[in-house]
Amino acid sequence: HYPIARIRGVNLTVGTLGGGRFGGGGGRGGTADDSVTFYQNPGTLMSKPGHSVPEVALLSTDGNYAYLTGTQYFHTWADSAPRPFVDRVEIKSGKKDRLFSSAADTYERVAAPLDDDFSRAIVVRESPTMVPDSYVRDMKSGQVTQLTHNKDYAPEISQAMRKRVLVTRADGYKFFVDVTLPRDYKEGTRLPAFFWFYPFEYTDQGGYDRTKRTENRNQFHSSTPGNKELLITQGYAVVQPDVPIVGPQGRMNDNYVNDLRNNLSAVIDELDRLGYVDRARLGIGGHSYGAFSTVNALVHTPFFKAGIAGDGAYNRTLTPNNFQSERRDLWEARDTYLAMSPFLYADHLTGSLLMYLGAEDQNVGTDPTNSLRLLHALQGMGKTAALYIYPYEDHGQVTKETILDQWARFTAWLDLYVKPTGKTDK
Numbered sequence: 001h002y003p004i005a006r007i008r009g010v011n012l013t014v015g016t017l018g019g020g021r022f023g024g025g026g027g028r029g030g031t032a033d034d035s036v037t038f039y040q041n042p043g044t045l046m047s048k049p050g051h052s053v054p055e056v057a058l059l060s061t062d063g064n065y066a067y068l069t070g071t072q073y074f075h076t077w078a079d080s081a082p083r084p085f086v087d088r089v090e091i092k093s094g095k096k097d098r099l100f101s102s103a104a105d106t107y108e109r110v111a112a113p114l115d116d117d118f119s120r121a122i123v124v125r126e127s128p129t130m131v132p133d134s135y136v137r138d139m140k141s142g143q144v145t146q147l148t149h150n151k152d153y154a155p156e157i158s159q160a161m162r163k164r165v166l167v168t169r170a171d172g173y174k175f176f177v178d179v180t181l182p183r184d185y186k187e188g189t190r191l192p193a194f195f196w197f198y199p200f201e202y203t204d205q206g207g208y209d210r211t212k213r214t215e216n217r218n219q220f221h222s223s224t225p226g227n228k229e230l231l232i233t234q235g236y237a238v239v240q241p242d243v244p245i246v247g248p249q250g251r252m253n254d255n256y257v258n259d260l261r262n263n264l265s266a267v268i269d270e271l272d273r274l275g276y277v278d279r280a281r282l283g284i285g286g287h288s289y290g291a292f293s294t295v296n297a298l299v300h301t302p303f304f305k306a307g308i309a310g311d312g313a314y315n316r317t318l319t320p321n322n323f324q325s326e327r328r329d330l331w332e333a334r335d336t337y338l339a340m341s342p343f344l345y346a347d348h349l350t351g352s353l354l355m356y357l358g359a360e361d362q363n364v365g366t367d368p369t370n371s372l373r374l375l376h377a378l379q380g381m382g383k384t385a386a387l388y389i390y391p392y393e394d395h396g397q398v399t400k401e402t403i404l405d406q407w408a409r410f411t412a413w414l415d416l417y418v419k420p421t422g423k424t425d426k
Contacts, residue, residue, distance in 0.1 A: 034210075035210075042068055045067070045068060046068065048116075058113065064091060065091065067087065067088055067099075068096070069084070069110060070084070071084050072101070073213050078164075081104070081216050082107070082216050083101055083102040083103075083104070086121075087099065088118065099118055099139050100137070100139060106218055107125070107216055107218035109124055110122070111123060111124050120136060120138055122135070122136060123135050126218070126219065127218050127220065129159070131222075132220055133146060133148045134147040135147060153223075154222075155183075157221065157229050157233075160181060161185050162179070163181070163274075164177075164179075165179060165274065167267055168266065169266035173208075174205065175208060175242045175243075175244050176241075177270075177271070178239075178240045179238070179240075179271065180239075180240070181232060189275075190276070190277055191235065192236050192418050193238070193276075193277040193282050194228065194231050194282075194414060194418070195264075195267075195304075196239070196285050196286060197243050197286050197293065198286055198287075198293070199243040199244070200242075200244065200245070201244075201245045201253065201325045202246050204246065226397075226403065231410075236414070237277050239267065239271065239277065241267045243264070245260070246259060252325070256296075256340050257300055257340065264284075264297060265301070268282070281305065283308070283414050283417070284304045284306075285307060285310075286310070287310040288312060289313075289324055291309035291313075292313050292342070294307045294308070294309040295342040296342045298349050299342045299345040299350075300342075300348070302350055305417050308354045308355075308356075309354070310355070310397075311357045311358060311361055311366045312357075312366060312370060312371065313365050313367075314370045315341050315370060316330070316337040316338070316341040318370065319364075319365050323365055324365075343373065346377045346378055352416075353384070353386075355374070355385070355387045356389070357371050357388075357390070358392075358393030358397055359393060360393060361393075361395045362395065371389075388406075390405075
């Protein structure tokens with residue numbers, strides 16, 4: 001593409017990378033510190049549909065200006081939310097003027113300009129207590145006119161009590177866990193808890209820390225049919241821990257089992273110390289790699305009364321060429337593949353395991369054979385296990401009938417094996 005302008009040594013063309021909501025996060029497992037380019041990113045050149053090409057640069061009507069859109073991030077991400085912005089750039093000189101910037105106490109972003117001079121634009125505004133709505137904003141006067149009046153259909157979830165807890169595990173590695181509690185939660189009440197998680201790999205503390213930079217404290221907490229936070233309406237605390245697996249580049253999974261165990265142990269100890277959960281009444285679950293890790297948690301720790309695992313892979317010899325971020329094959333890392341295969345430790349499983357899967361799962365790494373063979377193994381040893389297979393569903397289940405059936409089974413399973421039936425928590 002032909003450069004539109006050059007700012008801070010960067011040629012700006014249509015599609016120049018930068019400043020997106022999830023941009024430049026440092027890469028899970030990465031080692032490079034990109035803080036300078038991340039925090040000083042000039043943004044992305046805005047475009048519009050072209051006549052003979054898919055897109056062209058958005059230019060002012062006089063042809064003298066282009067526009068950059070991006071997001072300003074802050075080192076103090078826990079206290080300062082990201083702020084989307086739009087800059088007008090004079091093509092000849094590279095001089096920039098800021099046309100729009102999100103307020104500090106809300107999250108505002110430009111959805112679309114209404115003319116080439118950016119005199120008016122549609123913006124979307126939200127906050128933890130404000131449902132996302134669209135507005136027309138006059139860029140010169142700042143006047144806004146509301147276009148939509150969306151409704152919060154799940155205030156029990158959006159306005160739930162949320163805690164972000166910093167946890168330090170035995171080796172000194174620090175990570176965060178998010179705890180969601182009912183709106184009427186009373187401090188000191190120890191609730192039965194359900195963990196929902198998905199591990200990621202890193203090479204060091206800095207690699208993990210960089211993934212937190214895009215956290216948005218001004219985002220509205222919307223709900224989806226599969227949101228496990230819905231369990232707070234049934235009397236559970238929902239615990240969503242980061243589960244960092246840390247090691248040298250290319251060998252992070254050599255520490256998978258130990259890090260999984262130490263992460264979960266540290267989370268439980270800290271939440272028990274804070275009085276949020278009853279450590280004798282814990283369940284755990286996850287989907288795909290989270291399902292795989294759920295069964296690993298049940299075979300390598302004694303912490304959980306029940307597990308819910310969806311569309312998982314439980315025998316790593318069935319994914320011999322690599323999996324997830326693991327790039328070594330089975331024959332290069334035989335010990336790691338075997339140690340990470342919960343199927344081979346099924347006799348150690350504690351708690352009751354509910355598995356589910358889509359009958360048409362097309363994900364090569366989670367063939368339904370995994371769940372079927374694990375079920376046979378567990379039942380053969382007399383362990384409590386169940387498997388529900390949903391017809392016509394893929395790796396992620398989406399139909400209303402399936403989702404409702406899953407919720408009925410999930411809550412019944414947890415009520416039976418985690419939360420004593422008929423008792424209240426005081």
